[in-house]
Amino acid sequence: MTIIQALRFHAQHDVRVEDVELPSCGKDDVRVKIAYCGICGSDNPYTGVELPVVMGHEISGTIVEVGSNIEELKVGQNVAINPSMDDRHHGKEDCSVCQSGRRNLCKSWACYGLSAHGGGFADEIVVKPFSCIPVPEGVSLKVAALAEPLAVASHMIRISGFSDGHDVVILGAGPIGLALLLLLRAKGAGKVIVSEVTDSRSRQAEKFGADLVINPLAKIPDGAGSGNSVVDAAHNIMGDGADIAFDAMGIQSTMDTALLVVKPGGVVFNVAIHEKPLLINPNSFSFKEVKLMGGICYTNEDFDDVLGILATGNLAAEDMITSVVPLEEVVQGGFLELINNKAKHVKILIQPSQSVDL
Ligand SMILES: [Zn+2]
Structure with missing residues (x-):
């Protein structure tokens, strides 16, 4: 024993x-x-x-x-x-x-x-x-302990339909939001905008390669733009909006923003676990033919994907x-x-x- x-x-x-x-x-x-x-x-x-x-x-x-x-x-x-x-x-x-x-x-x-x-x-x-x-050669056991949270992000990216060059908005720069950002960069995303309210997480998102980090609560001058700074930035930088919007925060305002920043035919992807239901007007995805989807956990393929990328040193x-x-x-x-x-x-x-x- x-x-x-x-x-x-x-x-x-x-x-x-x-x-x-x-x-x-x-x-x-x-x-x-x-x-x-x-x-x-x-x-x-x-x-x-x-x-x-x-x-x-x-x-x-x-x-x-x-x-x-x-x-x-x-x-x-x-x-x-x-x-x-x-x-x-x-x-x-x-x-x-x-x-x-x-x-x-x-x-x-x-x-x-x-x-x-x-x-x-x-x-x-x-x-x-x-x-x-x-764990492949060259990947430390310390970094290998990150394979699980990174596999969550890898799984969401894989089933979202992401491909090389897609523009992405990530709502929330907590551990999973940042894991999404790191992997999207390694997988060849186009522009990536991150929405985050705390200063320390915003700085981490900048360090991890976001093209733009926006505090959605920052005051907007009266009459400027749509009143939602994340939506305005997405339209300025991405034209019609994001190919994929990942909600890694899981509150009403982030889901609302995700549905507004996504371009026609794009994907709104829920990564968060919700403590209570949200209100969603189905018109918001019908009128732009947006796919609303979510995902949970990972399979061994996602671990292999992440460990393979870690072994290249590009993450x-x-x-x-x-x-x-x-x-x-x-x-x-x-x-x-x-x-x-x-x-x-x-x-x-x-x-x-x-x-x-x-
Ligand atoms: Zn089974």
Whole structure:
């Protein structure tokens, strides 16, 4: 029996770093020593699983044990972990949705660190081989921990219909908005405008390659333009508007703006998770024949895409990491820091005590 240190969620406002028994590595399992794990907005108090649950799902690490049935992976290999679970993880036949390649939409979906046993804020995790994405040569384990949030952005870009040269507006420069920006730049976007209200995030968006960053709350002189500075900028720079508008904020005003900045025939893409419904007048997409769509998570293809781009060196993802905190300090240096200084951070990584970046 192996005892590891792990951060477990017991109840709202009750998370503890404690000794936890690691499940044994079976013949069809892989045991990974965790190097880094990023903190996600969804890591804050979560309910609906059998508690306590080990938190953390943005994981990189090194394989330390492989089950006897596994041939495709070997001890010593660095991997990023796709924390999404589907039929395969539960020993079931693939459902029709999984067969269609959309494993992120499987009815048996669960996620390490949120709704399944095992998570990233821990020394080690036992996972299935298809959860492991090999990290290419030249990509550090620190950067590989960003593969998960970048895979979210990669997935949204892929299913949005984006292609080289498209002009894009991103509403909100939080971690996912910035991940979208970085990847769109690496994938050859045309003009990219970012709308963001906080100064620190606006500066990050400039640094990450936005052509223009606009504060939608900045005062506009009376009678100038349409009254919406993001819409005016999109029309000035992009002519008819954006090919794609990503709403990475998820409030009424950002969805309203997304529907106004998109050009006829374009795409409004919801990336945000909404706490309450919004009001949308269907005329706003009918009259411009705009597609209104959304996406969730990623598949292994999106991890491969991101890790492949990281290996080329054309993605300055390391700049997303604003702090690295030891596991023992996750509450003070991680969760509370994100509550108290949210706009200062893009991504805080948690580092289990024994980890060494190979
Ligand atoms: Zn399925």
